[in-house]
Amino acid sequence: MLADRFKSASAFMAANRKLNLPSSTKLALYADFKLATEGPCTQPRPSLIEFEKSAKWKAWKEAEAAFLKEQGQDPENTQDTLSTRAMISYIQRVEDGQWGWTFDPSESLTLELSSTHNTAFSSTGDQDLDELNEYLGVDKDEISAEELLARPYVPIQGQEMESASMTASGISTMARPEEDDLEEEDVLASAKKGSIESLREAIAADPSLVSATDDMGMTLLHWACDRGQLDKVKALVEEYHADVNAQDLEGMTPLHYVYMAGWPEVGTYIKSVPGVDLGIADHSGMLAEEYED
């Protein structure tokens, strides 16, 4: 069936040579056609002054290499031959170009057979089978399984609810906490948890943020350390001179957060900052390094 569609599409293109297509499109179609009908290019490289021949030869070679590469990357399609993929590619180009080609199933004998097979169902005397036929109805789908499998997967609206993966349950993940819904997008919140750009913007607007603390006594540096955001940690320490020994309401320094959350790279950096005090205990008496897992 794929071959029928390919023949029909290529016959259409041959009959419509007057279509004013860009040469890149013509070359792409040429390369797909050659790969589909003759396979890999074995001809010697034409002389460079034969411009048209050279361009065609190159297109053919490049298309072949591209298909082989794609084939190697898609574990689904290792069984497809080069020619199958080239035919599909050719058909898709002709479809996408919208030059007026439509596939008429009556062009081919195989399709005539299949359409009579599918047009009507009559009672078979087996009630279950009749019900099934009634459900399945007429197969309007003219694209063969082989071709569908070789095509890239495109979800089709309305089809995902087919009971196709009926016994599958989605992979449940943790429901979002309700409070997320209420979170206001304030400057401080995005500086705490967002990107380095949002941090810079917030501090530019209000430089006092660098030493400000939130309701848990945490500074921006505490937050950056908790999240392991090394770029923000460096900027806060080196550019904005944030206090590397600041203690929050539980007595924890930025380094405590680094060890509790487990960010070795950030830990190495903080310990290298001049003036860092490794001897600060939090209110439970723990030094930062004692939280190392």
Added chain:
Amino acid sequence: MSGSDKRNAAPIDNKALTAQRFEQELANAPADVQDKLRLLLQQMALAGVGGDADAGSSSKVPKSMEDHKFWKTQPVVKHDEVVEEDGPIEADVPLEKVRATPYPLPKEFEWTLVDVEDDKEIKELYELLTLNYVEDDDAMFRFDYSAEFLKWALLPPGWKRAWHIGVRVASNKKLVAFISGIPQDVRVHDNVKRMVEINFLCVHKKLRSKRLAPVLIKEVTRRTHLEGIFQAVYTAGVVLPKPVTRCRYFHRSLNPKKLVEIGFSHLGRNMTMARLIKLYKLKAETSTPGLRLIEERDVAQVKQLLNRYLSGFEFAPNFEEEDVRHWFISRPGVVWGYVVENEETKEITDFFSFYSLPSTVINNPTHSTLNAAYSFYYATTTSLGAEPSAEATQQKKERLSALMTDALILARQNDFDVYNALDLMDNALYTEDLKFGPGDGYLHFYLYNWRCRAIETDKIGLVML
């Protein structure tokens, strides 16, 4: 997933939140009012009447017309039907009336039996499921079944080759669809029936327009009829006519940092990674005396204990010794089974098990696999057979909490990132205390050709893989 589904994503989340708020309000009402409202809510949800019916992303609202058209022809309870009395929907079919040959497939396809014991064929099945056994297309995770897991799931005592049904493309022999059944005695209220558990129904996602699923369902039904079985049990994330009950997933973080990094869970407002890690920290070693891996010599006792425990539920399997041996003796990387042996009497007092079903993490720079443990069957002699009382429930709750804490520790020792449980069996007794959080996924339980009065989730004693 289609564009319209994506647009709907936000409102669905809001509904879930509304439901959550409602739950909080509900907690302040008198106990009997609470119970009635809960039941009403559940019925509304099952009937698909607004409420929180479609809360949660994987609990999708039913049925394209196509689905509806097919299910209309099947012996299942209709969405608007209220069941007063249990019983079959269709009479058993005498063997001579069972269709003798397979249902015809659309041309270009052919039936095959997948030989689960053959390495090459199980690999084909594994690839089909791994790449296609997902509910929606923009998921962050994809189940990653192992060959060993599939052998365990598909070759239990009494398994039948004829129920490992595949479909191949005739021209290139590629395996593109599958459905399986395994036999299981199931008790629903007071009726014990030999049933078939249907699982792993999967059609290659590029071929969903070929409508193979109904043919697979008809064919597996025919083959179970040939064995004299006329009822089936199955579970699904989607809503079909008509769920016996709807269970919710709960998740216990074991590796909270990784779960946040892969987007499985989220840091709430004002939550630090440091505090999150501290919150979920577990002891390094288990604490229940006499806890050890289940062994062959425990099989008879575990069978007895488990069946006694399951007799307290309205929807539960009945196990034979060979079932206990198959399902609960540990298999590396697949299932872990533990017993507690009284050190003096040598009696087995408790039992629990969990299995591994990892997922591939799609598009994450640091992590490729989510290692998830799923709570499986368990049982305890604590309060077993006692007259219902607040005290008996409290004792059972304490015992289960201790056992499941050890299960969490063992799962952590085995490098699991999360421990999942549905709100069935007695799980609701311990999930909150043990810091399980509600998931966004739901699982519906279904019966084929069996009417069954609605069952509360905590009366479900059947766990399906």
